[in-house]
Amino acid sequence: MLSDHQITSRRLLLVAAGMSLLGTAAGCRAPWSSEEVAAEAGVDETALPVMPAGSGGAPGAAAAASAPAAPSAVASPSAAASASPPATAAPGVVPVRKALTEAETKPVYELDAARKVVALTIDDGPDPRHTPTVLALLQQYGIxxxxxxxxxxxxxxxxxxxxxxxxGHHIANHTWTHPDLRSLSASKVRDELVRTSDLLHTTTGRQPTWFRAPGGDWSTESLKVAADLxxxxxAWSVDPRDWSRPGTSAIIDTVLKDVRPGSIVLNHxxxxxxxxxxxxxxxxxPVLVDSGYFFTAPPN
Known part of the structure; x- marks a missing residue:
């Protein structure tokens, strides 16, 4: 029986192994590192278990060698979340915003395909009818x-x-009202993004570091404002168009047909x-987990 610390450490190793980075295909430097993940959760990276030789860095092999039989070969994210900072930002605190390179301002459509990693993204919430069920599923599979x-x-x-x-999930900006940004004035675009980032920072104590334009319809101004913030x-590379309610089987078939190492999957x-x-x-x-895929997201 693994202790809580061993479970947390094992999960962090799996996440760190998947830090093959958003934007590699565009030549961008990794947006997050294994050191950042370990430091955030308060775990000494040197104490993490060593990947078995010959595993090729694939966490599925490590999990099969040393973790209990699953579907959840990775542990629940709730343990790592216990090291999170206070839920709300201190009044009057100005968030620190990273200066981005020109390459980092371009939309990212996929991860590094060299690893069997997937980024699962969930849009348009939160919704009290559906978000709790999504959270329970993600916790069940350690995603x-x-x-x-x-x-x-x-x-x-x-x-x-x-x-x-x-x-322990990453919270990102999806505008204030979900408009088509291409039809808005520069001032309205800025208001959409700034209001949302400020609210999420105030609510969680964390400054959003990723943005997605509604419908994937970025504008010149939205790219500029996002960089300023x-x-x-x-973006995404797998879109089952679940928002259109095409049928459960259609959503499943599209994801399983189109997913590949490095995919960013869109759901709502x-x-x-x-x-x-x-x-x-x-x-x-569970099909993706059993197929050896593991999941990644930037640290909060």
Whole structure:
């Protein structure tokens, strides 16, 4: 029986192994490192278990060699979340925003395909009907995801925003009202992004470092504002169009057909009836885990 510390350490090793970085295909430097992951969770990286020789860095092999039989070969993210900072930012604290290189301002569509890693992204929440079920599924399989939250929804459900953060997931900016940014003036685009980042920072104590334009429709101004706020832009490479409710089987089939090492998968937990999405997640997540995929997200 593994202790809590061993489980946390093992999960961190799996996450660190998957830090093959968003943006590698575009020539970008890794946006997060194994040292950042270990430091965030308060774990001494030198104490992490060593990957078995000949595993090629694939965490699936390490898990099979030393972890209990799963579907969840990786541990729940809740343990690492216990080291999170306070849930709300101190009044008057100005967030530190990273200066981005020109390459880092470009939308990222996939991860490094050299590793069998997937980034699961969840858009349009939080939604009290569906987000708790998504969180329970991710915890069941030890998956850490990125939630792109809409400001209007976040301000109505701050406790749910904090719950997502407390589970160790990455919280990112998806605008305030989910508009088509290409049709907005520069001042309105800035308002959409700044209001959302400020709210998420105030609610969770963490400054968003990633942004996704609604519909993937970036504008010149939104790219500029995101860079000003220290946010990189995350697109996707696998889109089952679950928002259109094409049927549970269609969502499952698209994900399993299109996913490959380095994929960024798009799903939704808000914006309407997401029962098909939930049913699809329940079906395809264990298939991906059992197929040797592991999941990554930037540190909070």
């Amino acid at each position: 850490r995801a990125t939630f792109f939250l809409i400001g209007e929804n976040a301000t109505e459900h701050p406790a749910l925003v904090r719950e997502i953060s407390d589970h 220290g946010m990189r832009n995350m 937990d808000g914006g309407g009836d997401r029962s098909q999405t939930l049913a699809a997640l329940k079906a395809y997540l």
